[in-house]
Amino acid sequence: MRRIPGGSGLAIALGAILFSSAILVPLSFDGITRTTIAFGGPPALTLAVTMTGRSITPSEIHVPRASAVRVEVKNLDGPRDGHRLKTSGQQYDVDIAVWGGLTKSDTFLTAQKPGRYPLICSIRGHVSEGMVAILVVD
Numbered sequence: 001m002r003r004i005p006g007g008s009g010l011a012i013a014l015g016a017i018l019f020s021s022a023i024l025v026p027l028s029f030d031g032i033t034r035t036t037i038a039f040g041g042p043p044a045l046t047l048a049v050t051m052t053g054r055s056i057t058p059s060e061i062h063v064p065r066a067s068a069v070r071v072e073v074k075n076l077d078g079p080r081d082g083h084r085l086k087t088s089g090q091q092y093d094v095d096i097a098v099w100g101g102l103t104k105s106d107t108f109l110t111a112q113k114p115g116r117y118p119l120i121c122s123i124r125g126h127v128s129e130g131m132v133a134i135l136v137v138d
């Protein structure tokens, strides 16, 4: 079996490590800084979301990326009918439990990466009955 000369392989590996860390370190540092600022300051916007029956309104919600977003969840159902609004794929997710007739708020931090993310009711069985919306990160 022939061996590939070790020197050039090692140089390439070291070069790749140096190159990738040169790119990754500033990006992740920037991410941490922006996250801290976004969460320390006031929310970029406040969303009003209504949960009733087995639907979430509005069914599609646009938010800016990498931003603190306050969401006010209103449950219009009866006092025994709880819902939970749950984000996923965001930098900081929320799962807000709200009993019928009440309104609750919390703040989440949107994803860095634009895309379409599920916004669901996390009460067992409610997703399959249609309690799903889309969070569009622009």
Ligand SMILES: [Cu+2]
Pocket (backbone or CB within 6 Å): 051, 082, 083, 084, 121, 122, 123, 126, 131
């Ligand atoms: Cu529900």
